[in-house]
Amino acid sequence: MLKGYPSLQSGCEIWEQLMDPNSGRLYYYNPVSGATSWNAPMPAPHAAPTMTDEPAKPDDGPALDDSDVTFCLCLQGHLLEKAGIVNKTKVVDNGKKIRKNWSQSWTVLHGGILTFHRDPKSAPSSNMIVPEYTVELRGASVCWAPKEKSSKKNVLELRTRQGCEYLMQYDTESIIADWLKVVQDTIRQLVRQTHSLCMCKHTRTHTHSRKCGGVSFRITSTCRTMMTMALSGADTEQTRVRTKLRRFLQRRPTLQSVKEKGYIRDNVFGCHLDTLCHRENTTIPKFVEKCIKAVERRGLDVDGIYRVSGNLAVIQKLRHKADHEEHLDVEDGQWEDIHVLTGALKLFLRELPEPLFPFSFFDKFIAAIRQSRISTRLSKCDLVRSLPLPNHDTMELLFRHLLRVVEHKDANRMSVQSMAIVFGPTLLRPQTESANMTIHMVFQSQIVELMLNEFHTVFVQR
Template structure:
C-alpha cells in the first residue's frame, strides 16, 4: 500500500498490485522489507518501509503539486533527503500560477533551493524552491510554500524591465506554466543565485545576447518589422491571385469619395465633433436638435434648475459617453430617460467643447477680443459687442441665443443653485470661445477674456443679442 494525496490534499492509500484505493490503511500482517543502498556505504542493508513512506512512492501514483501551493505529504521524505544548494532572503512574487495571471505582490521570504542529485521528486523534477518567513524557521513540509522547478524550466534576467520595473529581477518559468520573479537590491546576490541555477541541468538559462534582434524587439512589446514583412511583389502572385487583385483595385478606384457621399446624404458626420452650420444643414434646422432637446430635458422640472452647482458639478463620464453614442444614432429618447441632471449638463458642455469650430466662430474672435480691451463706456461697450454678435453665422447666432436664454433662466434660480452670471461664464467660457491657432502664451489672460465675453453676453443680452433678428 502506498500513501498518496488527492488534488485537494486529502491522504488516501493505493495498492499497486490490486489497483485498489482506500481512505484508511488496511491492517498489515507482516512488515514489508526492501533493500536500499546507503549513500555512504555500498553494502545493502534491509530497512523497514512504513506504509506511508515516501521511499516506496511511485511517481505515477500521485500528480505533481501545483506551484506555490502547500507541499504535499508525499514530498516530505524526498525534500529531507535533498541537498540545500543555496538559501537566503530574496523578494519574490508570482506573475502566473498554472497558466493563470497573478497580481504582483512583492514579499521578502527566506528561500531554500533543494536539489536531488541521484533521484527525482515524485513530480518528476530534480529541484524545488521552498519559502519560509525567516532563516531560523523550522520548515513545515505540510504547510510550506514552494515553486517546483518542473522541466522544461527557463531562467532569465529581466534586464529590459518587461516583467517588473524593479532592478535585478530573475524570471523563472516551469513546465506547469507558472512564473516566479525573484529580486534583490544587491546585484552580486542575484548573480550568485544565477550561477547556482545555471549548474542545474533541468534549468535553461536564457541570455540577452542569445536573442536575435527580432526576438528582442518582440520581447519589449514591439512587433519587429522583419517579422511582419511580407513579399507583396506582383510577380510572385499566381494568375488567379493577379485577377483578384485587379478586380479589387478597380473596385477601390471606383469608390466615391467621402465628400461625394456627404453631398448625396448617404454619409453624415456625427452630432458631436461637427460644425454648427454643417449639423444644421444635415438636420434642416437653424438650431441643432440635440441643443434644443437637451435644454428641454434640463428645464423639464423646476428641481433640475434648482440643483446645487448646476453646470459646475461634473456628471458621470461613462453615462455622458452613453448619451453621446445614443444621440449619434438619433436616439434622443435617452435625454428624457436620464434622471441625473448633471449628466445632461455635462453632455451639453461636451457638445460645445468638441465642435470643430466654436459657437462664437473664428471670424468673430478678433472682434470679441477687441471688445474686451475697449473702453468701458456703456454705449461704446455695447456697440462693439453687438458688432461682434452680428458677425456670427446665422446658425451660430440662433444657437447662441437659445443657449443664453437658457442660462438666464438657470440664473433666475441662483439662490438655490448658486450659479450667477459670473459662475456660468467661468464654466462656458472655454466651451464657447477659443482662437483658431493657439500660441500657448498668456493662456490665463486668454481664459479671462473668454469668460468676460460670455459674462457680458449674459449681462447685456437684451441690448447686444436680442436686437439681431436673423
C-alpha cells in the first residue's frame, strides 16, 4: 500500500501528490474535479503556493504508457483507493441505452468516486488528463457482465443509482478481478457509512400521549432515503432480476386457459389409459387403433414382426408427432417401415403409467396361472370381465390383432409363444419389483399365451 505525498494548495483548490509505481514519478490529482497532471498546478496570483513536509520532485521522467499501471493507495483516511488503465464504455445513460464505444481510460477510484479520464493520446498538446465520466459508487452495484453484454472477455458491469451503466474490461483477468474486489469493497463500506450516519441522526422525540408517555425515536426522512438507496443499490441486480421474473410469471396464462385455447395438448405417450380414453371420448386409444389398422393393411407376413426393433430415432419422431398433432397420419411415407409402427405401439404400451393389466389385478392373474388344470385357469381368468372398460376393450383389440399375426407364423415366424415372450413383460408387471422377478417373467409370458390360445373363451360378450 503506497503512502500519500504532501498536498499542494493552488488558490482554493487542493491537489494531492501521488506516485506512479511503474515510473516512480510523482503526479498531481484533484480529488474534487478528478483531474490529474504531471506538472504542478499554477497558483492563483493572489495566493502563494504552499508545500508541506518536503519540496516537489523534479519533473523529468518517462511519460505514462498503456502498460499495466495499476496500484492501490490509502490516502488521508479515505476509502480504499485504486488507479490504473482499463478499457471502458458507457452503455446506458439515465435509463436509455446508447451505442457502445470502447476506449482506453486512466481510471482513478478515490473517496467513493470512480473517475474515467480521457485517453491522453486524444489530447497530446495538453499536460492535463481530462475526466470523461465521474461515477458515484454510493448505491451502485458491480458484477461480472453476462456474455450478451459484450463479446470481450473479463468484462465488469457497473450500475449506478442514477440509471447509468458502464462496462469495464482488461485482458489480464487478475487485474480486472482486483478492480471488481476493490469497487465491491468500496460500495460495501459506503453502505456501512450510510447506516452509521443514519444511526447518529436519529431524532429523539418526546411524546405526551395519554396512553403511554414514554420516549420514542424516529429516523429523519433524509436518513431513511439514504439508507434505502445505499442498501437497495447493493442488491440492485438481484432486485431487478426478481422484479422481471415476477412480472413474467404474472403475465403467464394458466395451464388450463392455454389448453382450452388449443395451444398445448396432453401427451399421448405416458398418459393413464382411462385419462386418455376419456379425453378422446372412446374406450380404445386412437393411436392404438391407427397403428393396428396400418400394420394389418401393410401385411402381416413380414419376418420378425413385433420381434424386430425399428429405427429408434424414427420411432421417437413418431412419438413426438402423436403427442403434439391431433390428426396423426400413420400412412405417411416417413413411417413406411412396418417395424417403426410396431415399435411405436410397443413403446406406447410399455410407457403406460399403469400397464394394460392393472396393478391391482397382478396377483390375481398370477394365482390363476398357477392352477394346474386348464379349466380352473379359465375360471380364474373370468376376472378379465371385471377389468375397467378401457383396459378390457384395448386388450381385446390387441389380442385379436396378435392372433391375426400368429396366423401368418409360417411367413413371419411369430408363434403364440414368441408373442407371449415379447408382450408378457409389457402388458403385465407388479407395482414394485421383488426378488421373484425371474419367476414373474415366466408367469407373465404364460398369462399372455393363455389369453391368445383361449381368446374366444376369455373375451366373450360383456
